[in-house]
Amino acid sequence: MIGMQTDRTTNLDLPKECDYIVAKARAGENTTVMMGPLIFLAFASRDAFALDVEDKYACPLCVDGEKLHYPLFDTGTKWAFRWPWKYSLAKGRIYFEVTDSGDSSGLPWMKAGAIEREITRYNRKAGTNYHL
Numbered sequence: 001m002i003g004m005q006t007d008r009t010t011n012l013d014l015p016k017e018c019d020y021i022v023a024k025a026r027a028g029e030n031t032t033v034m035m036g037p038l039i040f041l042a043f044a045s046r047d048a049f050a051l052d053v054e055d056k057y058a059c060p061l062c063v064d065g066e067k068l069h070y071p072l073f074d075t076g077t078k079w080a081f082r083w084p085w086k087y088s089l090a091k092g093r094i095y096f097e098v099t100d101s102g103d104s105s106g107l108p109w110m111k112a113g114a115i116e117r118e119i120t121r122y123n124r125k126a127g128t129n130y131h132l
Contacts, residue, residue, distance in 0.1 A: 014079040018070045021048045022062045032115065034122040037130055041115065047108070050081065051094075053119065053130045057083035058096055089132045 012035055021040040024031040025048035033040040037054035046065035051058050059081055060068055071082040085096045085107065094112050097104035112132055119130050 012079070014072050014081070015070060018050065018061050018072070021050070022067050024048070025062045026065050026067070032118045034118060034130075036128075039115065039119065049110075051087065051115075051132075052081070052083065053132055056086055056088065057081070057099070058085040058087045058094075059083055060085070094132065 017033065017035070017038075017040055021031060021033060021042045024042035025046050028044045028046055029042060030044050031040075031042040037052055039051045039053055040048070040061075041051065042048045042062075046062065047060070048062035049058055049060055059071060061070060062068060071084055073080055073082065083099055086099050087094050087096050089095075089112055092112050094110050094115070096107040096109065098107070116132055119132060123129055
């Protein structure tokens with residue numbers, strides 16, 4: 001399934017953004033970067049993810065410091081993710097499941113509090129209304 005598409009005229013280079021957040025994760029640095037409905041997350045645990053908060057999709061970018069293949073493709077005018085996961089929010093946690101109806105039992109979950117605060121900050125600055 002194709003998720004968020006970003007026009008190149010916005011100067012958003014998705015491979016570069018993925019590389020940046022993976023570098024932060026591999027260095028063990030907690031980092032959050034939000035650009036429109038996309039949020040890139042790096043954790044001290046050396047994991048990194050991309051989330052589309054508008055359409056509720058997710059993608060692992062790095063696990064335990066190991067960079068994963070980014071499911072990105074270039075249409076010639078736009079970059080797009082082929083989102084492997086979707087997510088839901090329940091009781092202050094983000095839960096993932098695979099988009100192709102496969103087994104989701106081994107997927108991680110994460111606490112949502114700090115991510116929700118970052119989205120609120122972004123909304124105030126950008127005049128948007130995104131939510132997990």
